[in-house]
Amino acid sequence: MSDSSFSKGIGLAIAASVFWGSMGVCAQYLLQQCSFTPLDLVSMRLVLAGLILLIMERLVFGRNIISPLKDIRTTVGILVAGLLILVSQLTFMLAVAASNAGTAAIVLTLVPLICAFWLSITEKRPLTMREGICFVLAASGVFLIVTKGNFSTLDLSFAGVLWGFVSAIFSAAYSIQPRKLIMKVGVGPVVGFGMLFGGLVASVMNPPWTMNVQWTVLSVSAFTYVVLIGTVAAFWCYLSSLKYVSAVIVGLMVCFEPLSAYLLSVFAFDLRIGMWEGAGICLVLLNVFVLSLPKKSSEAIKP
Secondary structure, eight states, X not given: OOHHHHHHHHHHHHHHHHHHHHHHHHHHHHHHHSOOOHHHHHHHHHHHHHHHHHHIIIIISOOOSSGGGGSHHHHHHHXXXXXXXXXXXXXXXXXXXXXXXXXXHHHGGGHHHHHHHHHHHHSOOOEEHHHHHHHHHHHHHHHHHHHTTOGGGOOOOHHHHXXXXXXXXXXXXXXXXXXXXXXXXXXXXXXXXXXXXXXXXXXXXXXXXXXXXXXXXXHHHHHHHHHIIIIIIHHHHHHHHTTTSOHHHHHHGGGHHHHHHHHHHHHHHTOOOOHHHHHHHHHHHHHHHHHHSOOOSOOEEOO
């Protein structure tokens, strides 16, 4: 793999995490101030984001979005990808509800390890020394950012950790499962139809006409950002990055989600960056620096 492709993959993964992190501020406002439930938000954003992606593929890029569905195996793969995205999103929300966002974010740092474990079994791909070091840096950085050095802020309830772990498993799954599909038919059809299907399944569980949300100019603006940036752009960047780098490395970039959410809160609410948060930010950035170092021929950790 060329250095330019590797850098492109890293950049796309970081962009996705930043979009997700910034989306969290808008999502929190909708959930706390506008009577949205987690299922309301997940179902509506997936359906609308899927439709927008498919419309863009057809009208903006002029691609035939129906041809990938002519192959039954491709269609089934896309539908499975949609279900994986849906379940990962719902279980993350359940983890937040059962504990708190910080606990859920820390549990999600297990995603690259789960990816590495699965790939070591299926593809005989061992975890490299570089990836192991980066996992420690990323997890430690996220831990310091979300706890601010006060470990009592974590809510290690059984339900919260369990839902967080389930979310990490499904997040790892949708980082691995659609990769061959994306290489075959492109990001647009996979993400677009996958999200649309996942959103429709959620809508069956939570019909749109039963939602009791408060629509104002501000809530419409926040929801628009959640759909366009926090869903369409974020998932497109995330899954596009899988064309250039491994699912393990992409998973390591998820650490930028809590980092971007924290930095946005600093600028939006004029907060001060404390010593612990600053140390966490440095560890997360060091994670990317280590990944960018020239590769060595033998750096694998035997599974």
